[in-house]
Every structure is written in structure tokens, then in C-alpha cells.
Amino acid sequence: LAKTTQPISMDSYEGQEVNITCSHNNIATNDYITWYQQFPSQGPRFIIQGYKTKVTNEVASLFIPADRKSSTLSLPRVSLSDTAVYYCLVGVGYSNYQLIWGAGTKLIIKP
Amino acid sequence: SAVISQKPSRDICQRGTSLTIQCQVDSQVTMMFWYRQQPGQSLTLIATANQGSEATYESGFVIDKFPISRPNLTFSTLTVSNMSPEDSSIYLCSVEDPRSYEQYFGPGTRLTVT
Numbered sequence: 001l002a003k004t005t006q007p008i009s010m011d012s013y014e015g016q017e018v019n020i021t022c023s024h025n026n027i028a029t030n031d032y033i034t035w036y037q038q039f040p041s042q043g044p045r046f047i048i049q050g051y052k053t054k055v056t057n058e059v060a061s062l063f064i065p066a067d068r069k070s071s072t073l074s075l076p077r078v079s080l081s082d083t084a085v086y087y088c089l090v091g092v093g094y095s096n097y098q099l100i101w102g103a104g105t106k107l108i109i110k111p
Numbered sequence: 112s113a114v115i116s117q118k119p120s121r122d123i124c125q126r127g128t129s130l131t132i133q134c135q136v137d138s139q140v141t142m143m144f145w146y147r148q149q150p151g152q153s154l155t156l157i158a159t160a161n162q163g164s165e166a167t168y169e170s171g172f173v174i175d176k177f178p179i180s181r182p183n184l185t186f187s188t189l190t191v192s193n194m195s196p197e198d199s200s201i202y203l204c205s206v207e208d209p210r211s212y213e214q215y216f217g218p219g220t221r222l223t224v225t
Contacts, residue, residue, distance in 0.1 A: 032212055043115075043203050043216025044154070087153060092212040098169075099144075103153045 004088050004102035011108040018075045020105050022088030033071045034089040083109045113138050113206050115217035123223045131190045132220045134204035139184035146203040160187050194224045
């Protein structure tokens with residue numbers, strides 16, 4: 001059973017690139033890795049998803065090494081509005097594997 | 112994408128009573144999830160609710176305490192039964208896009224049990 005580990009908190013400054021790493025030993029072959037962002041009093045919101053190598057969209061990049069035992073969410077040029085909690089999720093519901101959520105990383109962006 | 116609404120947004124309930132939380136989706140979806148999130152904590156999956164079948168509960172959650180209904184592809188309810196202060200939490204529903212595996216979440220229901 002996969003277990004995810006991510007830093008409890010991080011801080012950075014506006015305009016910087018932020019990298020948040022999630023460790024997920026024992027990830028299953030069919031498991032995808034997904035990152036979500038959550039603001040206070042809101043449900044989580046999808047950021048990016050990947051299976052291996054690198055994925056990039058308009059807001060973030062996701063780096064997954066060949067062994068898939070970790071993944072790194074990269075947020076380019078953060079702003080104050082990126083202050084939120086970021087969760088990594090291993091697994092997808094349709095695969096019938098368990099959904100394993102990380103504990104979340106509280107990211108604080110300073111001016 | 113999917114837009115999800117939940118009712119109520121918050122409630123304060125007395126110990127021993129029950130509360131039913133409603134989750135409405137703006138499109139038909141097969142798989143729906145119910146989560147609990149304690150303040151400052153991560154999400155804990157309560158159960159998976161597929162239309163036309165019994166809900167599948169995660170370890171530590173039982174149907175007698177958290178009965179779920181899924182009458183159609185756009186609606187589900189979660190009941191928190193015989194509540195105690197330990198049930199105070201935020202309850203979230205979500206749906207998963209079968210093509211992208213992306214989950215869309217409702218805004219949550221904040222429950223306080225006194």
C-alpha cells in the first residue's frame with residue numbers, strides 16, 4: 001500500500017520558483033500521481049497529473065523520476081495568490097486502488 | 112469539468128442527532144466520493160458511491176454510521192448518524208472524470224456537533 005510523504009510547510013517569495021516533493025514508496029503500477037491546491041473554506045482544486053517523466057500545463061510542471069517513488073510539483077514565478085495547501089494524491093478511483101492523499105504542504109508566499 | 116454543490120454549507124447539531132448532507136452535480140457521473148477533513152488535516156476518504164450499487168466504505172467507516180444514497184448519476188447524500196463531537200469536521204463530496212481521472216470537489220459542509 002502506497003504511503004505519501006510531503007513537507008508540512010514551505011515558504012518562498014513572489015517571483016520565485018517553488019518545488020514541492022512528495023515521496024510515495026510502493027506506488028502501484030497503475031497509479032497516477034495528482035496534485036491539488038486547496039484554499040481555506042474551499043474544496044481542493046486539480047493542478048496537474050502525471051504517470052511518469054514530465055508533464056507541464058499552464059500553471060505547473062510535474063516531474064516524476066523513472067522509479068516513480070517520488071514526484072515534484074514545480075510552480076514557476078509564484079505570487080501571493082499561490083499561498084495555499086498543496087496535496088499529492090496517489091491512485092485513481094476508477095482503478096479500484098486506494099486513493100492515498102498526502103498530509104499536505106502549506107505554502108506561504110511572501111512579498 | 113463538473114460543478115458540485117453541497118447542502119447545507121454548515122450546521123451545528125446536537126449530540127445524538129443525525130444530519131444528511133446533499134451533493135448535487137451538474138452532469139452525470141458514475142463515481143462519487145465522500146471525504147472527511149478535520150481542520151488543518153488532509154482528506155480522509157469515507158466511501159466511494161457508484162450509482163446502482165452499494166457504497167464501498169474505507170477502513171474505519173461503517174454504513175450504520177455513514178449511510179450513503181446514490182439514487183441517480185447527479186445526486187448523492189451522506190448521513191452522519193448518532194453524532195458525537197468527534198464527528199465535527201468538514202465533509203466533502205467529489206466526482207472523478209473517467210477520462211482524465213481528475214477529481215472535482217464540492218465546497219464542503221462544515222459540521223459542528225455540540
